[in-house]
Amino acid sequence: MASDPQDEAATSASGVTLEAWLVTDVGMVREHNEDSAYMEATKGFFTVADGMGGHAAGEVASAMAVDSVRKTLEGARTEIEAFKKAPTDAGRRGIVQLLQSAVLSAHQAVYQRGQAEADKQGMGTTLDVVLIAGPEAFVAHVGDSRTYLIRDGKPSQVTTDHTVAEVLVIEGKLTIEEAQVSPLRTILVNAIGVSADVGVEMAHVTLKRNDRLLLCSDGLHDYFPAEDEIAQRLSVDAPGKALEEMVELAKTRGGHDNITGVVVHVVEVIDSIPRQMEGENTQPVELPHNPFAADEPTETAVSAPVGGPPRMTGGTTPNKLRQTQPMRIIENEALGSADTIPPKLRADKSDKKDVSWDGETVNEDDESVKKGDPDGDTVRVVAPKGKDAG
Secondary structure, three states: EEEEEEEOOOHHHHHHEEEEEEEEEOOOOOOOEEEEEEEEEEEEEEEEEEEOOOOHHHHHHHHHHHHHHHHHHHHOOOHHHHHOOOEEEEEEEHHHHHHHHHHHHHHHHHHHHHHHHHHHOOOOOOOOEEEEEOEEEEEEEEEEOOEEEEEOOEEEEEEOOHHHHHHHHHOOOOHHHHHHHOOHHHEEEOOOOOOOOOOOEEEEEEEEOOOOOEEOOOHHHHOEEEEEEEEHHOOOOOOOHHHHHHHHHHHOOOOOOOOOEEEEEEEEEOOOOOOOOOOOOOOOOOOOOOOOOOOOOOOOOOOOOOOOOOOOOOOOOOOOOOOOOOOOOOEOOOEEEEEEOOOOEEEEEOOOEEEEEEEEEEEEEOOOHHHOOOOOOOEEOOOOOEOOOO
């Protein structure tokens, strides 16, 4: 198990003081670790990626994605620091676009290498990125790694799992309890690098003193299905030590996958709560079933027109941003109605187990779903046009 603590204070101009810890472990089954992670408390950068692809291609994909995001954010230090010192609505929109650009650049890098090298074809990775600028956390998410917020001992999953099971839960065709044990929970419908298309889920949280943020791969959160247990363990005075204990406990409970977590402790917040964003495409909207009251952090998403995930072509650059679309349905007078991403699954209501999507039928009892790829991954990616990257 590798552990990297960072107990460092951000500059006073940033308005927030952070501590952070990173723990990663190969687990009890895998021969090598395909997770990658990065953190820099003084800069407010935190990233977790869970690679897939077999023959070590998964660790290549996750490492590429993490490194690409890091380079993009480090290259934008002037913009980030300016926002910390004088946050504005325009600056806030710029940070959202910056983070989106960082993820899209990472996606393109992984996808193009997978297309160029035969032994890397079909490789991909999940990706969770948190950028903290002043008392605000900007979150970008692809796949089934997760970001949690723990406040006053209460947990909230900020991100949405981009899996078949989660989409069926959103559409009311599976219960949460059914989804937690369904093989469909391991089938990704959105991932970095697997196909030309990717959807980026965005969220925004206004931070408060003593908040905790947890970024983790499914090798960790799979063994903590009760969010209250996560909150209880990370609400202690030593969250870094608690994270180490959680990783060891995940191994004790099975350790079927690589296990990675980054925990961030908001030690102090100096600045007041910022104003809400303005503008049609970056306006915060309250998601359904928000567990927080109005005075709690607002979970936000960047809306896009209905019609499927954003598409990228070979000529796309970070400066030509594609609008992102949240997994969850948003109903908002200003923004209108946004469909889910990816395109809605078409299921036979008489049988929840058979799911058709873009011409491909997936069944919970299908052995290909249970076995996954030859390298032992239990993840099979259902991508646009039925492309199977597993």
